[in-house]
Amino acid sequence: MILAGSRLADPAALSVILLGALMGVTFGALPGLGSVVALAIALPFTYGMDPMLAMFLYAGIMSSVTFGGSVPAILLNTPGTPPNAATCFDGYPMARRGEGARAVSISATACFVGSIGGAVITIALLPLVTPIVFAFGPPEFFWLIAFGLVMIAFASRGNVIRGIIGGGIGLLLSMVGYSEMYGAFRYTFDSDYLWDGIPLVPFVVGLFAVSELINYSSRGGATVGGEVQSEGINWRAQTLQGIRDVLSRPLIWMRSACIGSGIGIIPGLGGGVASFMSYVIGMQRTREPDLYGKGSVEGIIASETANDAKDGGALLPTVAFGIPGSPDTAILLGAFILHGLQPGPALLRDHMDLVYALLFGIVVSQVATSGIGLLTTPLLARISVLKSRWIAPFVLTLVVIGTYMLRANIVDVGLAIAAGIFGYLMRRFGFPLISIAIGFILGPLAEKALLQSLIISDGSYAIFVESPIALVLMICTVATLLAPLVAAWRRARKARSA
Amino acid sequence: MKTSTKRLTALAAVLIASAAFIPGAQAAYPEKPVSVIVPFGAGGGFDQMVRALMPKVEKILGVPVAIKNNPGSGGRRGAIVVHKSKPDGYTIGLTFFTPFLVDEYVHNKKPAIDYRKFEVIYKTSHSRHFLYVAKGGKFQSLKDFESAQRPIKFVTTGIGSSSWLAAEALAVQVGYKTQFLSGYKTLSAAALGVGRGDADAGFGAIHHFGGMSEHVKPLVYMGIKREAHYPDVPTAAELGYPKSKALGGIHVFSAPPGTPKDRVEVLREALRKASRDPEFIAWGKETATDIEPTEPAGVWKEVDETVELFKLLKIKK
Numbered sequence: 001m002i003l004a005g006s007r008l009a010d011p012a013a014l015s016v017i018l019l020g021a022l023m024g025v026t027f028g029a030l031p032g033l034g035s036v037v038a039l040a041i042a043l044p045f046t047y048g049m050d051p052m053l054a055m056f057l058y059a060g061i062m063s064s065v066t067f068g069g070s071v072p073a074i075l076l077n078t079p080g081t082p083p084n085a086a087t088c089f090d091g092y093p094m095a096r097r098g099e100g101a102r103a104v105s106i107s108a109t110a111c112f113v114g115s116i117g118g119a120v121i122t123i124a125l126l127p128l129v130t131p132i133v134f135a136f137g138p139p140e141f142f143w144l145i146a147f148g149l150v151m152i153a154f155a156s157r158g159n160v161i162r163g164i165i166g167g168g169i170g171l172l173l174s175m176v177g178y179s180e181m182y183g184a185f186r187y188t189f190d191s192d193y194l195w196d197g198i199p200l201v202p203f204v205v206g207l208f209a210v211s212e213l214i215n216y217s218s219r220g221g222a223t224v225g226g227e228v229q230s231e232g233i234n235w236r237a238q239t240l241q242g243i244r245d246v247l248s249r250p251l252i253w254m255r256s257a258c259i260g261s262g263i264g265i266i267p268g269l270g271g272g273v274a275s276f277m278s279y280v281i282g283m284q285r286t287r288e289p290d291l292y293g294k295g296s297v298e299g300i301i302a303s304e305t306a307n308d309a310k311d312g313g314a315l316l317p318t319v320a321f322g323i324p325g326s327p328d329t330a331i332l333l334g335a336f337i338l339h340g341l342q343p344g345p346a347l348l349r350d351h352m353d354l355v356y357a358l359l360f361g362i363v364v365s366q367v368a369t370s371g372i373g374l375l376t377t378p379l380l381a382r383i384s385v386l387k388s389r390w391i392a393p394f395v396l397t398l399v400v401i402g403t404y405m406l407r408a409n410i411v412d413v414g415l416a417i418a419a420g421i422f423g424y425l426m427r428r429f430g431f432p433l434i435s436i437a438i439g440f441i442l443g444p445l446a447e448k449a450l451l452q453s454l455i456i457s458d459g460s461y462a463i464f465v466e467s468p469i470a471l472v473l474m475i476c477t478v479a480t481l482l483a484p485l486v487a488a489w490r491r492a493r494k495a496r497s498a
Numbered sequence: 499m500k501t502s503t504k505r506l507t508a509l510a511a512v513l514i515a516s517a518a519f520i521p522g523a524q525a526a527y528p529e530k531p532v533s534v535i536v537p538f539g540a541g542g543g544f545d546q547m548v549r550a551l552m553p554k555v556e557k558i559l560g561v562p563v564a565i566k567n568n569p570g571s572g573g574r575r576g577a578i579v580v581h582k583s584k585p586d587g588y589t590i591g592l593t594f595f596t597p598f599l600v601d602e603y604v605h606n607k608k609p610a611i612d613y614r615k616f617e618v619i620y621k622t623s624h625s626r627h628f629l630y631v632a633k634g635g636k637f638q639s640l641k642d643f644e645s646a647q648r649p650i651k652f653v654t655t656g657i658g659s660s661s662w663l664a665a666e667a668l669a670v671q672v673g674y675k676t677q678f679l680s681g682y683k684t685l686s687a688a689a690l691g692v693g694r695g696d697a698d699a700g701f702g703a704i705h706h707f708g709g710m711s712e713h714v715k716p717l718v719y720m721g722i723k724r725e726a727h728y729p730d731v732p733t734a735a736e737l738g739y740p741k742s743k744a745l746g747g748i749h750v751f752s753a754p755p756g757t758p759k760d761r762v763e764v765l766r767e768a769l770r771k772a773s774r775d776p777e778f779i780a781w782g783k784e785t786a787t788d789i790e791p792t793e794p795a796g797v798w799k800e801v802d803e804t805v806e807l808f809k810l811l812k813i814k815k
Contacts, residue, residue, distance in 0.1 A: 036540075039540070039541075040539075040540035040541070040567065043540055043541065043549075133690065134693075134694050137694055137696055138696065178571065178572075178656070180655060180656025180657060180658075180659070180680050180681050181656075181657070181680050181681050182657065183605075183656065183657025183658050183662075183680075192571070192574070192575070192578065192610055195570065195571040195574065195575070196570045196571055196575070267683075267687050267690065317690075320709070321686070321689075321690060321693075321709040321710055322686045322689075322705065322706070322708060322709025322710070323684070323686045323687050323689075323690050323709065324683075324684065324686070324687075330539070330541060330684065331539075331540055331541040332541075333541060333686070334540060334541020334542060334545065334546060335541065337541075337546060337705050337785070340784060342704075342705065342708045342709065343708075343709045344708055344709030344710070344711055344712075347709075407568070407570075408566070408568070448681040451681070452679055452680075452681055452696070455651070455677070455678075455679050455680075456651075456679065456696050456697070
C-alpha cells in the first residue's frame, strides 16, 4: 500500500492518471462509447509500460467515465453510457426546471464520494472476497435480479400496469438472439445482425437520447422549460448547492456506495445493474417517493454514487480469481495478462501493490474529474439553455458517431434511431422508459440464473430457498411485491374506520 | 516544335499504358496500413495473441498494422467481415473456423459464409485447453469419468462454444455422458462455477482457470505434448485420445476470397518470419500458447481432422 501510495507522488504517475481521466470523461460523455472502448484503445499503448503506470492509466479511465456520461444524461437526457440512463430520470427534470448546474454538481460530488466509498469498502472486503464470491451462485443471483425486476412496479409509481407492460416489452426484446443456454437462435429472423441480440448500447442510447431528440425538436425551445427564465439563473450558486445536497445526505450516498460495491463484487452484473438497483432501492426507502422521476436530488445521488462505487468492487473478483466483475474489468483482465500477471491468489499475495495502485488511481482520478467537473459546471450547465435547433443536430451527430464507432456497424445507427422512435411512442402512450430499460437489462440475467439453478439442482426448485442468502433475498422480493397491496389494504381499512 | 511535343506526349502515353502490363512496374505492396480483424473482444486470448504478434509483422511489412476487434456470435461476425471485405490485401483477419464447422457438421445448418473460399495465409499458433475438475470433488481422473453412473456436468459459455465442443469430443472418445451448465459470460467465470461446486468439470486455458488454482485442478491437457506449467498433467494423446488436439483456439490468419496471390504471399512471408521471432516464441511459452507455424495445406488438413471429430458428435446425436 505504501509503495503504491508513494508512486502517486511521481509526476509521471499523476500525468498518466490525468490522461486517463481526460480520456474517460471524453469517452463517457460521447453517447455510445464509454470505458470499454477507451480501455480497449489504451490497452496496446501500455504494452511496454511499467505495469503500475499502466494500472494508473486504466484506473483513471475507469473511474472518470461515469461522471462524463452523466453530463449529457442530465443536460440533454442522453446517457453517455448505459448505466447513466438511471441519472436521466431525475437529472433531466432538474435541468428542465433550470437546475442543470445543481444536478451536474450533485453528480460530480456523488461520483467523488462514490469512488472513495467504493475504494474503502473494497479494501475492507478484501479478506472476505472468497466467501462473498462463492456465496453468490445462480440461485442467489436469481433472487437478486428478481428483486430488481419487481422494482419495476415501484419505478413506475402511479403507472403500475403500464410499467409492468413496459418491463415485459423490455424483457421480450432482450430475448432476441442466440441463446447459449439452449444453443438456439430466438427471433433472429435469419438475420446475422440479430445473432447477438439487440445490442445494449445503441438500444439504450436510442431509447433515451433519440426519443428525447424527437420530443425536443417537436417541442422546440431549450432543455430549460419555457416558463423558467434562464436569465435569472445563478449557475455558481447552484454548483455550491449541489455539493451541499450530497454532503448533507451521508446515509444515502453511503447506502448507495455499499450497493454499488456489493453489485460490483458479484461477477456478471456491472454498472447498469448497480445504478438501477441503487436507484430503485432509494426510491423504495425515501421519505419523498413522489419526487423520484421528477427531479429528485436523492435519485441522482443514488444512481451516480453506486455507478462509481462499483468500480472498486468489480476489481475484487478480477484480481482475486481472474473473473471480471464488469465489462471494463474484462479488458483490465486482458491488461493484467498482457503485463505477465496472472490474476488469482498469487497476484493478491505477490502484487498487492498493483491492486492498491488501481484503487488509489481510481480515487485520484475521481478527485481530478470531480474537481474539473465542479469548476466547469457553471459553463457546462449553459448547454441546457441553448435552443433545440442548435443542440439537436449536435446531439444527433454524437449519437450517430458514438453508436457507429462502437462496432463500426452502420446498422447499429439505424437501430438507435428505431429505438428512439419506439421510445418516443412509448412515452406518448405513457409507458415509463425506466421499466423498459430495467426489463431489457435484467431480463436475460434472470432467465440465465433461473435455468442454471435448475440444472445445478437437477430440476428441484428447493435450490431457491436452500441457502440463507437466497432465502433472505426471496423474502425481500416477496415483501416488495406485497408492500403496495398491504398499503392499499391499510388505507382502505383506515378509510372505513374513519 | 509542335510535332515533337505531340510525339513526346504519344510516347509518354504508350509508356504509361504499357507500364500497367509489366508485373514489376505495379505499385509496391503494401503501401498503406493493413487492417487485422480480431473476431473476439479486446483483452481476450485471440486479441492478446494478435497484439503480441503484430508489432513484429509491422516491422517486416514496413507499414502500420491496425488491429480491429469485431466480436460477436462466437467468432462468426468477425470472420464474415473479413470474408466480405475488399480483396486487396489491406484487410485480413484471424479467422476462427470452428463455429462454421459446428453450424455445418453439428447443427446441420448451412454456414453464413463459404469459409472454404478464404485465402488462408498462415497459422501461427494454437491455444489448447485443459480439462479441469474441482479439487476434492467426486471426479479426480478420467477413469472416474468412465465409471460415472450419471452424466458429467460441465460448465460452458454456451452450447456450440469451444468448451462445449471439447467436452463432447472427449466424451465420444472416452465414453462418458455429458450434461451442460451453460451461459457463463467467460471461461474464467465458468471456472468459478466448478470451484463453487455448481458442476463437475470444465475446459479452459491456464489464464481461464489459473485464478481458481486453489479450488480447481487440471486433469488432462489437450495438447500434443505436456504443458510446461503443469508437467505432471498427462495429455489426452498419452491417455489414448489424440483427436482432441484439433480443439481449442486455432490462430489462423486469412484474407478475403479473391485476394491476389502475390499479396497473400507477401503477408504469408511476414507471418512466417514473425511467428519465428524469439520474443513471440517467449510470449507463447509464458502464456501456454503452442507456437505452431503451419502453411495453408496443413491448416486445411487440420480443418478436415476437426470435421471428422465433429461428424462423430453428429452420429452420437
